[in-house]
Amino acid sequence: MAENDKILDIPFNDPDGSEEAHDQSDNQANAALIGARFTQGRVNRAVNFPGEGRAEITQKLIPLDGEYTFTCWVIADEFVDGPNASWILFKFPGEGNYVYVDLHSPMTSWTYVAIIQETDKVSVYLNSRFVGSEEFPPEWGAPTGWCLLNDNPFNGTGHSSYEDLTIYQGINSGEIITPPVANMEVTYSVNGRNFKDFGVWVSESDGVIDNLNMKEPFKVEWDEYHGEVIDLNRPRYDVREISLSCFIEGVGRDEFLDRVKNFLAEFTKPGTQRLMIQVHSSKPLVYEVYCRESVNLQKKWSDDLMVGTFVLKLREPEPVKRVLKFTGTGTATITLTSKWMTSIYWGDGSKTRNVYGTNKTVSHNFTTGGDHYIIVAGMIEEMTGFSSNAPIVWNQL
Structure with a gap:
């Protein structure tokens, strides 16, 4: 047409x-x-x-x-x-x-x-x-x-x-029903800053959408029976481990070292850091992570373009979560019912800990525009009530 x-x-x-x-x-x-x-x-x-x-x-x-x-x-x-x-x-x-x-x-x-x-x-x-x-x-x-x-x-x-x-x-001749090819570039950001702002590119990722490892469940072994009796009614999961294979470049030693320092400084701030992975044709993947291990940067010194490679190993301590999106300025509210302590990461560096009770309401005021991704982490599957004025992006990760 x-x-x-x-x-x-x-x-x-x-x-x-x-x-x-x-x-x-x-x-x-x-x-x-x-x-x-x-x-x-x-x-x-x-x-x-x-x-x-x-x-x-x-x-x-x-x-x-x-x-x-x-x-x-x-x-x-x-x-x-x-x-x-x-x-x-x-x-x-x-x-x-x-x-x-x-x-x-x-x-x-x-x-x-x-x-x-x-x-x-x-x-x-x-x-x-x-x-x-x-x-x-x-x-x-x-x-x-x-x-x-x-x-x-x-x-x-x-x-x-x-x-x-x-x-x-008129009636489509055939080509219109096929979706246009989207830009499939993957964007990685930490605390709202694109990795590329630091001269960092990700060549491979691992653990971002994998199943979580189950913690060792309660089990009993009886001498008279084969195998074991195991309780799988209420599974609990271990932390999420993410590995990002990266390379970083800079013109000359000074720019290279500054970029390495500034990038790693984002992951050594107090508390967890906001990692977001955005494929432009899908909803973003959102994590609160910390870096426990050295990146072991591999490099060769040069007066021209320098390139180093490293593996960024991150851990998400509260991996079972619900992700919400609040757009623009204003107040986001969340009301939940749970006997389990829940953590809320508001996406702007602030968080609310130990939220529990019956119809417990918490709120947060956003003073800047754009999309704010809120993480509600904890025993999500045990909640008996949940509502918010922020739509859910991911119901449970």
């Missing part, structure tokens, strides 16, 4: 504080944002609807009685109880006249959605994979609208983010 076939082209790349999302198609049908906010997307920017939010376009551009193709990147906010499933719902005139297409996905990671409406049916693709098609009952007439919905535990709208929304006139 050609550029002039676009009915809408809204990338949601507008800056923070913008009240409109700008349409780059010839129609220039900008969307007014109500109860929405811009945030970091899978590659560039995205719009997030944290509740009863919407992006409103007054022009009637979509040919609901004809043929068009809709594409967009979508991610649903994750909560303790969901979502677990998603659907496309088409509404028709008359009471109870709906057509559903089951997407067979909770869409809690960035998903490329392509919806192709013909005059008598709709077909849906996720990440270029066909997931379903439904015919429209001819006696119902043309649809009056459609929506993307899921089984999240809240009533109302929102609780999701969108990036690169495009609507084309």
